[in-house]
Amino acid sequence: MCRGLESLPITCLERAKELKALFASLLQKSDHSITGAGQTKKCDKLRLNIDEPLKWKESFDKLLSCQNGLCMFRAFLVSEFSEENIAFYLACEDYRATKPSKLATKAKKIYDEFIGSDAPREVNLDHVTKAIIKKNTENSTQSCFDLAQSKIYTLMEKDCYPRFLKSPTYLELSRKTRAS
Structure with a gap:
């Protein structure tokens, strides 16, 4: 797979x-x-x-x-040179299936890898979405990346x-x- x-x-x-x-x-x-x-x-x-x-x-x-x-x-x-988009999308799919006890750790990892300003595989998101996601990850729920994932999905689908x-x-x- x-x-x-x-x-x-x-x-x-x-x-x-x-x-x-x-x-x-x-x-x-x-x-x-x-x-x-x-x-x-x-x-x-x-x-x-x-x-x-x-x-x-x-x-x-x-x-x-x-x-x-x-x-x-x-x-x-x-x-x-845009593999980070599908990697982020799939990371979000995996995150949604994560046990509640591991959400915070995984959310930080995803944020650091794909969303933060120094992220090595930063996805193309507007600053408002990034701010919302940063706030969402402070109280990690299985839906905290939904907005960003939706935007990246749409980007891939349309572009x-x-x-x-x-x-x-x-x-x-x-x-x-x-x-x-």
Whole structure:
């Protein structure tokens, strides 16, 4: 899974390249070893559905809900030097599932990594939103990052996602999917 890069033996970028190659090889073969609902047993680690790339275009939510789509999108953002957006979004998703006893520690970590003025992976948020989030993290609740996460989601949906759909990698995958 692409979400926790630190727990992966390979990086998301490497996985994206692997996915691209697997999709390409699946689409080139006339007899796909497909089982079930369009699934292949080509690789133990990856479950591929050859129609996935076309579904990613239906909506940003569908892209993010698909493990392979999320990984390809994250690799795209790395190539555009804006990977911090998806990393922040996913950190917020993880934060929401955190036990109440660990919220304060995790909130500080997220704030320091993505929102603070010296944050190493600072996301693009206006100063008003940053101030609200800073105040929210003082009394950490599972919803304290909701406003910032929503703004970053909208930024990705309106800006990054359309560029992803026009990227050479996505266009090549979708073209090959339609041709097969």
